[in-house]
Amino acid sequence: MxxxxxxxxxxxxxxxxxxxxxxxxxxxxxxxxxxxxxxxxxxxxxxxxxxxxxxxxxxxxxxxxxxxxxxxxxxxxxxxxxxxxxxxxxxxxxxxxxxxxxxxxxxxxxxxxxxxxxxxxxxxxxxxxxxxxxxxxxxxxxxxxxxxxxxxxxxxxxxxxxxxxxxxxxxxxxxxxxxxxxxxxxxxxxxxxxxxxxxxxxRTEKQNKAYKNPDNDPRGLWRPNNLAARNYYSKGTYSITCPSGRVINGPPSGSYWRVSEEKFHELDKDGRIWWGKDGNNVPAPKIFLTEVSDGxxxxxxxxxxxxxxxxxxxxxxxxxxxxxxxxxxxxxxxxxxxxxxxxxxxxxxxxxxxxxxxxxxxxxxxxxxxxxxxxxxxxxxxxxxxxxxxxxxxxxxxxxxxxxxxxxxxxxxxxxxxxxxxPLLVGDCLNEAVAPEKIREYIWFMETKQPYAPPSGGNPYYLGKHNSTGYYFYYEPQRVTVLDYAFLSTIMEKADGTVIYADRCSISEDKLAKMGVTFKKIPRDISRL
CATH class of the missing domain: 3.40.50.150 (Vaccinia Virus protein VP39)
Known part of the structure; x- marks a missing residue:
């Protein structure tokens, strides 16, 4: 391109x-x-x-x-x-x-x-x-x-x-x-x-005015459609005999009848073909107003x-x-x-x-x-x-x-x-002028793509659970937070997996993996969201 x-x-x-x-x-x-x-x-x-x-x-x-x-x-x-x-x-x-x-x-x-x-x-x-x-x-x-x-x-x-x-x-x-x-x-x-x-x-009133009923068809208002089209159709080259006896040898040059001969006779038998008042016109399939789409x-x-x-x-x-x-x-x-x-x-x-x-x-x-x-x-x-x-x-x-x-x-x-x-971040640091609740909302949205509803009571760092995973934002503007066993002991919410944001982590990745815990570093992993 x-x-x-x-x-x-x-x-x-x-x-x-x-x-x-x-x-x-x-x-x-x-x-x-x-x-x-x-x-x-x-x-x-x-x-x-x-x-x-x-x-x-x-x-x-x-x-x-x-x-x-x-x-x-x-x-x-x-x-x-x-x-x-x-x-x-x-x-x-x-x-x-x-x-x-x-x-x-x-x-x-x-x-x-x-x-x-x-x-x-x-x-x-x-x-x-x-x-x-x-x-x-x-x-x-x-x-x-x-x-x-x-x-x-x-x-x-x-x-x-x-x-x-x-x-x-x-x-x-x-x-x-x-x-x-x-x-x-x-x-x-x-x-x-x-x-x-x-x-x-x-549909507008002007568009509906095209529908009439000159033959008093019990199915109501209709408009004639063109039987011929320029799209190639292998079964669309037959001759047609009008009720008046006039023979139409085939569609106009460069075009084809829209339907097969068999389908055409079915439509005619059902009264869905208009031949004109004298039965001598090129046949036109009827389109009924009651059968067209709502718009x-x-x-x-x-x-x-x-x-x-x-x-x-x-x-x-x-x-x-x-x-x-x-x-x-x-x-x-x-x-x-x-x-x-x-x-x-x-x-x-x-x-x-x-x-x-x-x-x-x-x-x-x-x-x-x-x-x-x-x-x-x-x-x-x-x-x-x-x-x-x-x-x-x-x-x-x-x-x-x-x-x-x-x-x-x-x-x-x-x-x-x-x-x-x-701004949420200033350089490589979280902006302390931003309220922690705004950062919590941002992290929750980016992790789950869901609106944030602060959970009531319980762990103050708990964001909520989504798809069986619990999310925590362990953040204090004035001190460094550490994901350690003491913090893990405060988690009471049940979940299949746990994601914890903190400044540092003192537990090895192997041990975290065995416990189903994912550590995300503040602010590095926030900036990557």
Whole structure:
């Protein structure tokens, strides 16, 4: 498979492995009753901070669990005037490039910078995606080719699913220099395309109008299908005699009848062939409305009539923010709802790591209200407006917005707002500024891939049991801990095997093996998780 090369690639291709794990610090939670600071947070999350570090922080709990990812990264058009700077010259990105790519970064074009920014983020998104999940990425012509190329590398060319074309404008732009650009792309990849199955779209009234019943068939409405097809079929070249006596010597040149002669006569006998009112037409098999599936296969051309356009999105956000326009490039929430209809279930986790104005959360909350689902959203926004715009929009959607005839009822729901906290490790040492409970949670997630529920009572270093193995984190910030016989004597929890984290061990590996105990050294074996 051809691969794309750019300045700085060698520095970022494995950079996701070097990104430090940071803990997530919950700042507040919000629901229909307003903002509060109780200990129990919501499963919906909005995270403020660098999305590369936030994605790494999400791995312990969410690796392989996210059903649907939607991202709307910078299009890299060179437009400097947007709230979300769109040519990746934002100071945070420039600082990151200087640290990671080094002096080589001084010669980067804006395309090199964009690729350096996107590649490690896509690597982490791929890890978070479930085996039967899919990622949808909005983009335009400026970086479409580059995005497709690096997605082929990260997700595998065999996992490419489709390129959706969204017609985003309802009128041509008279100021366009050459062409009015009326569409964006949405690139779709699966974690494993063979395991991903899109949901079918509901049938529309317009689609059902094609079904009629001119012969009063008791089976109801139907539409004619073409008997001929271009796919080769060895039994599809026979002649047909119409009820009128007309003889059709065979299918049109270059095509074949879809069914064998024997099958054709079976269908005709069952009244499933339409010959026309005079019995002289080329026969057409009937497709009955009652026998078609409940929906239709998603198509790759999405019109603004179906999923909204950019002006819809701007009107919506102005309505939410009482006439203000705090974000210049929102997506219409109907567009995200279409993606969720196709790619999520009622209990799915949905991730958006370029959250912008929070459209993805808006779409999730709308769908949950409409069908009683329990979809969970995780939003990440690195810009300063993560709280004042992203989270604020979600608050207003939950509680309702607008006045009088323009009032929109709240969706209900909740979310917790997080900041990126301290790194778990500082150099080769555990960061003493991180609460031990956060480290315990991290170790448990990485060992078991399960949510951490602190056990009550008993050994204070006991993390819990998973798959018949007991886990212990023997750690004290102010002293060195030693796995010795004295510590083993404190273990009362029964398990087939035992894993113990400690600073040191005074028992030989042979003796540990006989007792079914595995020693893991702090912090060495934590950094390797």
């Amino acid at each position: 051809p691969t794309l090369e750019w300045i700085g690639k060698s520095k970022v291709i494995n950079h996701h492995q070097d990104v430090p794990f940071r803990v997530l610090e919950r700042k507040y939670s919000f629901d229909e009753n307003g903002q509060h600071d109780e200990d129990n947070g919501s499963e919906n999350m909005i995270i403020r901070g660098d999305n590369l570090e936030a994605l790494k922080a999400l791995l312990p709990r969410y690796e392989g669990r996210v059903k649907c990812i939607y991202i709307d990264p910078p299009y890299n058009t060179g437009n400097e005037g947007w709230v979300y700077n769109d040519n990746v010259n934002d100071p945070k990105i420039k600082k990151w490039l200087g640290e990671v790519v080094g002096k080589e970064g001084e010669d980067l074009t804006r395309h090199d910078k964009w690729l350096c920014m996107m590649y490690p983020r896509l690597k982490l998104l791929q890890k978070l995606l479930a085996d039967d999940g899919a990622i949808f990425i909005s983009i335009d012509d400026a970086e479409f080719f580059n995005l497709r190329s690096i997605c082929n590398e990260v997700f595998g060319e065999q996992n490419f699913i489709a390129t959706v074309i969204w017609r985003k404008n309802y009128a041509p732009k008279s100021t366009a220099k050459h062409f009015s650009e009326d569409h964006d792309y949405i690139l779709v990849f699966g974690k494993n395309a063979d395991m991903w199955t899109p949901h079918k779209m509901p 239709i296969v998603p198509q790759t051309l999405w019109s603004y009539e179906e999923v909204g356009h950019t002006q819809d999105a701007k009107k919506e956000i102005k309505s939410i923010f009482s006439g203000e326009m705090p974000f210049d490039t929102p997506k219409p929430y109907h567009l995200i709802e279409r993606i969720l209809q196709i790619a999520s279930d009622s209990n799915s986790i949905i991730l958006d790591s370029f959250a912008g104005s929070g459209t993805t959360a808006h779409a999730v909350l709308n769908m949950n209200k409409a069908d009683g689902g329990h979809r969970k959203f995780i939003l990440v926004e690195m810009m300063d407006y993560a709280d004042s715009i992203t989270a604020e929009r979600v608050k207003r959607v939950i509680r309702g917005y607008g006045e009088g005839k323009n009032a929109v009822e709240g969706t209900g729901g909740s979310f917790s707002f997080y900041d990126l906290g301290e």
